[in-house]
Amino acid sequence: MPATKTAPPAKTAGSSQSPISSLWKAYYDNTSTRLKTIDAFLVYLMLSGIIQFLYCILVTNFPFNAFLAGFASCVGQFVLAASLRAQVNPANRKEFKEVSPERAFAEFALGSIVLHFFVYNFLG
Amino acid sequence: MRFLRQLLLSVLALASLALARSSTGDSVLILLDPSLKKEDFSVFFGDLEKKGYQLTFRSPKDATPEIIKDDVSQFAHVVVFAPNTKSFAADVTPQSLVSLLSKNTNLLLALSPKQTPLSSLASEFSLILPPPGTPLVSHFPKRDTPPTVIPVDVPATHDIISPNLPPVWFSGVPQALGNNPMLVPILKAPPQAFASDADSDKGADALVEAADKSGEGLWAGSSLSLVTGFQALSNARATWLGGVELFSDDFINKEISKGVKSGNRRFASDVAAWTFQESHVLRIDSVEHHRVNETLPRETYTINDRVTYTTYISKYNPELDLWEPYSGIKDMQLEFTMLDPHIRTSLPPIAGEPGKYSVTFRVPDRHGVFKFVNDYKRKGWTYLTSSTVVPVVPPRHDEYPRFLSAAWPYYAGAFSTSAAFVLFVTLWLAGDDREPKKSKGAKAE
Numbered sequence: 001m002p003a004t005k006t007a008p009p010a011k012t013a014g015s016s017q018s019p020i021s022s023l024w025k026a027y028y029d030n031t032s033t034r035l036k037t038i039d040a041f042l043v044y045l046m047l048s049g050i051i052q053f054l055y056c057i058l059v060t061n062f063p064f065n066a067f068l069a070g071f072a073s074c075v076g077q078f079v080l081a082a083s084l085r086a087q088v089n090p091a092n093r094k095e096f097k098e099v100s101p102e103r104a105f106a107e108f109a110l111g112s113i114v115l116h117f118f119v120y121n122f123l124g
Numbered sequence: 125m126r127f128l129r130q131l132l133l134s135v136l137a138l139a140s141l142a143l144a145r146s147s148t149g150d151s152v153l154i155l156l157d158p159s160l161k162k163e164d165f166s167v168f169f170g171d172l173e174k175k176g177y178q179l180t181f182r183s184p185k186d187a188t189p190e191i192i193k194d195d196v197s198q199f200a201h202v203v204v205f206a207p208n209t210k211s212f213a214a215d216v217t218p219q220s221l222v223s224l225l226s227k228n229t230n231l232l233l234a235l236s237p238k239q240t241p242l243s244s245l246a247s248e249f250s251l252i253l254p255p256p257g258t259p260l261v262s263h264f265p266k267r268d269t270p271p272t273v274i275p276v277d278v279p280a281t282h283d284i285i286s287p288n289l290p291p292v293w294f295s296g297v298p299q300a301l302g303n304n305p306m307l308v309p310i311l312k313a314p315p316q317a318f319a320s321d322a323d324s325d326k327g328a329d330a331l332v333e334a335a336d337k338s339g340e341g342l343w344a345g346s347s348l349s350l351v352t353g354f355q356a357l358s359n360a361r362a363t364w365l366g367g368v369e370l371f372s373d374d375f376i377n378k379e380i381s382k383g384v385k386s387g388n389r390r391f392a393s394d395v396a397a398w399t400f401q402e403s404h405v406l407r408i409d410s411v412e413h414h415r416v417n418e419t420l421p422r423e424t425y426t427i428n429d430r431v432t433y434t435t436y437i438s439k440y441n442p443e444l445d446l447w448e449p450y451s452g453i454k455d456m457q458l459e460f461t462m463l464d465p466h467i468r469t470s471l472p473p474i475a476g477e478p479g480k481y482s483v484t485f486r487v488p489d490r491h492g493v494f495k496f497v498n499d500y501k502r503k504g505w506t507y508l509t510s511s512t513v514v515p516v517v518p519p520r521h522d523e524y525p526r527f528l529s530a531a532w533p534y535y536a537g538a539f540s541t542s543a544a545f546v547l548f549v550t551l552w553l554a555g556d557d558r559e560p561k562k563s564k565g566a567k568a569e
Binding site: 033055060070073105109116124 | 528530531533534535536537538540541542544545548549551552555
């Protein structure tokens with residue numbers, strides 16, 4: 001039986017760095033600027049929502065309508081931005097044949113404006 | 125101007141027996157028993173006329189002049205000196221005398237050891253009279269007069285009577301006071317006096333028994349009142365005298381001790397002054413209420429408002445016949461009431477502004493219809509009552525604070541989301557889509 005060195009040599013490309021930083025490097029290199037902008041927006045919205053939620057639980061939920069408005073602002077904007085990212089991503093061209101990126105962005109902008117209108121109305 | 129007024133006041137005060145007017149009128153009807161002679165009371169009636177009263181004399185059994193005609197009181201004051209009359213004329217009944225009080229007519233009534241129609245009326249005023257035929261008797265101090273003629277010390281400081289009067293002579297019945305807050309005792313019996321048959325102390329055994337029974341039925345001591353005032357809720361005053369002789373010339377001119385005249389003349393004048401609404405007469409001039417930084421009253425107040433309530437009180441000055449602002453009330457209270465007083469606070473006089481009493485307080489946290497109630501009742505003084513109804517409403521929709529400080533994280537969150545959205549749109553539209561460089565690198569190779 002020929003000794004087959006079947007075990008492939010371990011990939012040394014990322015062995016000197018941790019998996020997190022290799023993940024980050026792969027993400028950073030392989031994602032377009034546009035998508036990265038959307039991702040930064042999403043991260044900011046998530047942080048803002050978490051801060052408001054913690055304030056509501058830990059300190060007071062006194063103007064509850066204000067909490068709902070602020071939290072819904074973050075969550076709704078997050079949902080809209082996430083759907084924009086899904087429609088604009090070139091890897092998803094097959095599912096979104098009839099939606100051009102420009103149309104997706106226009107719908108995102110319109111939805112956001114309506115969301116903000118409702119938010120400020122409910123904020124009191 | 126003020127100095128001249130002070131000078132005028134002091135000159136008038138020196139001759140103060142003269143020219144003291146009543147605040148309610150000058151006409152006096154005197155029901156004088158036929159057995160009594162007008163001349164026997166000449167000093168008292170003369171003093172009244174000098175003060176400016178118009179006296180009308182009538183016997184209790186005469187039909188005219190009537191005290192009430194067509195349901196209107198014909199005189200400002202009525203004096204009843206009728207100790208020996210068993211029955212009065214038709215218009216003078218206990219009911220008509222009481223109705224005079226509600227018509228703002230003042231009464232000066234004299235009792236006697238005999239049973240008169242007034243004896244049963246006295247019990248309506250919470251005065252309990254001893255059995256008929258038992259005048260006040262005192263064997264102390266040793267004196268020449270019969271035991272029923274008693275010198276009574278006047279308290280040195282008294283609200284209604286001038287201070288430091290010599291003792292007054294008294295002869296008549298004592299009254300025991302019931303539990304009525306409208307009674308104003310003016311002269312109390314001396315502690316050694318008791319009510320008994322005049323000639324001999326036959327009733328002494330009854331007294332001893334009553335004293336053993338811890339005071340039941342005991343007509344003795346200084347809890348008995350000899351001259352009692354009564355102020356009705358209509359502020360009309362009725363004074364009950366234990367006997368007419370208190371105001372007679374005999375007692376006025378009788379000497380209490382060597383060379384010292386009795387205090388009867390001054391006492392009679394003071395009692396008449398209180399009864400005929402000369403002294404101790406107050407009134408509320410006006411009542412104001414407004415929010416702290418405004419001057420006009422509002423139709424409704426909002427809860428938690430700060431509101432100022434002001435009242436102006438005047439006292440009648442009998443010498444000058446006018447009402448002067450009076451700041452001497454130290455214990456007036458204001459109640460802000462809706463079924464129960466929600467606020468009860470003192471209404472102090474304001475220094476520097478005579479007659480003005482004011483307080484600022486916070487309207488309670490309840491809405492409803494409230495009343496500002498000022499209810500000042502003190503013995504001897506006119507009753508002051510005032511009630512002002514004012515609605516209190518909850519805040520309107522635009523009277524709440526616009527931005528709540530507890531909600532600033534949510535305001536910040538919503539604004540930052542909007543700002544981030546605008547920034548994102550700018551970045552999206554400013555940049556264009558750049559693919560990653562790997563395809564270009566492959567092509568270059």
